[in-house]
Amino acid sequence: MARYSLLRHTDAPDDPSGCHFDLLLEDGDACRTWRLQTVPSLGGRPQAAVPLTRHRLVWLEPRSAAVSGGRGWAERVMAGHFQGQLPHNPTDPVDLSLLDGDLRGQLRIKQGLCSLRRT
Structure with missing residues (x-):
């Protein structure tokens, strides 16, 4: 199962x-990533999801660290x-479940907006 x-x-x-949040979805040898302003909330208003460069899989593990390049x-x-x-x-x-x-529901990222709905 993907993380x-x-x-x-x-x-x-x-x-x-x-402060912002990076949403990472495991995709093979790296993670597809989007910048969000807040934590997605179930049934909350859609928010901007800005695509970022792929992130390393190590960020799927528990960690707290400096980001490269200052x-x-x-x-x-x-x-x-x-x-x-x-x-x-x-x-x-x-469109994923x-x-x-910590987050559960139907995750949708479409036309630059991210939402989390009940499944």
Whole structure:
């Protein structure tokens, strides 16, 4: 079963708010990743999901560490497993079931928006 994690990323030089969250979805030898402003909440309003470069699998494990290149600090704050297939084209919509762990529900990323709904 594929894994997901949510990282709290602080002090990133390109983030004027000082704190955001990176949503990572395991995809082979790396993770597809999106920047979110808040933790997704079940039934909450959709929020902007900004695609980022792929992240290393090590960020799926419990850890807190400096981000390479002086880009702040990241800490894994939530994690679990998901079911479903990531689309081959990274710009196509994502529709997955978060099965266990800290977030559960139907995760959708479409047209730059992320939402979490009941399954």
